[in-house]
Amino acid sequence: MLFEFKNQGQWSYICWPALEEAGIFHGFVTRPRDASSEEEGIDFHGQARGNLSSERGGRVPAAVKRLEGGGEAKYPRAGAPLPREGATGYPRAGVPGIDGPIKAFSLEHHILMNQEHGDSVHLIKRGERPTAGDGLILLEKNVAGIVKTADCLPVLIYALSVPAVAIVHAGWRGTALGIAGKAVRMLKALGVSPKEMCALIGPGIGPCCYNVQEDVARVFREQGFGEPVVQERQGSLFLDLKAANTRMLRNEGLREINDVDLCTFCREDLFYSARRDKGNGRQINFAVIQA
Numbered sequence: 001m002l003f004e005f006k007n008q009g010q011w012s013y014i015c016w017p018a019l020e021e022a023g024i025f026h027g028f029v030t031r032p033r034d035a036s037s038e039e040e041g042i043d044f045h046g047q048a049r050g051n052l053s054s055e056r057g058g059r060v061p062a063a064v065k066r067l068e069g070g071g072e073a074k075y076p077r078a079g080a081p082l083p084r085e086g087a088t089g090y091p092r093a094g095v096p097g098i099d100g101p102i103k104a105f106s107l108e109h110h111i112l113m114n115q116e117h118g119d120s121v122h123l124i125k126r127g128e129r130p131t132a133g134d135g136l137i138l139l140e141k142n143v144a145g146i147v148k149t150a151d152c153l154p155v156l157i158y159a160l161s162v163p164a165v166a167i168v169h170a171g172w173r174g175t176a177l178g179i180a181g182k183a184v185r186m187l188k189a190l191g192v193s194p195k196e197m198c199a200l201i202g203p204g205i206g207p208c209c210y211n212v213q214e215d216v217a218r219v220f221r222e223q224g225f226g227e228p229v230v231q232e233r234q235g236s237l238f239l240d241l242k243a244a245n246t247r248m249l250r251n252e253g254l255r256e257i258n259d260v261d262l263c264t265f266c267r268e269d270l271f272y273s274a275r276r277d278k279g280n281g282r283q284i285n286f287a288v289i290q291a
């Protein structure tokens with residue numbers, strides 16, 4: 001699967017064009033660009049991994065293609081407001097990094113919950129608007145599910161046959177609680193086979209940088225996670241949230257799990273990182289089924 005890095009006005013996001021074409025607009029949005037940066041935006045050279053689950057022991061690199069000339073996204077549709085206001089630097093009051101893209105991507109109809117690092121997943125069929133939780137399963141069209149992250153993992157699980165898309169916020173607590181697996185089981189309860197589901201794992205802190213203490217490592221070890229989820233290097237412990245979620249999804253029967261393989265801590269040019277920045281900057285991740 002090929003990931004693309006696209007621009008919408010001053011905002012950049014990572015997406016899977018095939019999923020967009022199938023009617024699910026989605027993105028892992030990067031941090032706002034510095035006003036002093038060049039108009040063309042971030043020079044992005046990354047590699048993504050595809051089909052983690054289907055390749056024996058392997059992570060198949062798939063190129064991340066950066067669209068030339070600022071590759072304007074296909075969405076929002078013509079007539080949607082363009083993100084000129086707040087286009088330079090940080091958006092207006094509120095948590096930095098959120099208001100701007102909501103406007104730029106025309107996500108005014110959205111659900112943005114107070115995230116609790118728990119495992120609450122809400123089913124959105126018609127008009128439900130939960131205010132707290134860490135996961136959404138969207139069946140309703142034209143309402144965007146949004147999760148904020150800055151090291152935690154955003155995970156999308158979709159089934160085009162319904163269509164349905166789940167968006168989940170999975171930090172170490174949510175991962176330990178199995179929130180991504182819970183979302184899959186809720187989709188199964190709707191009659192969706194895991195063979196019809198695909199997962200996309202967005203940017204989050206990688207095992208390269210996610211140094212954890214013994215208490216966190218123990219939680220995962222007690223659940224049967226050893227290497228590569230809990231890694232020991234030079235006397236320190238590191239956690240691989242992507243590997244943990246991948247294993248969880250595979251255990252639920254998913255065959256196609258794709259990972260953008262970008263570390264929020266390493267890539268300061270692209271992402272906020274709660275650990276690195278010690279600030280409140282968050283990037284948003286969204287998905288919406290378009291009618």
Ligand SMILES: [Zn+2]
Nearest residue numbers: 208209263266
């Ligand atoms: Zn890293």
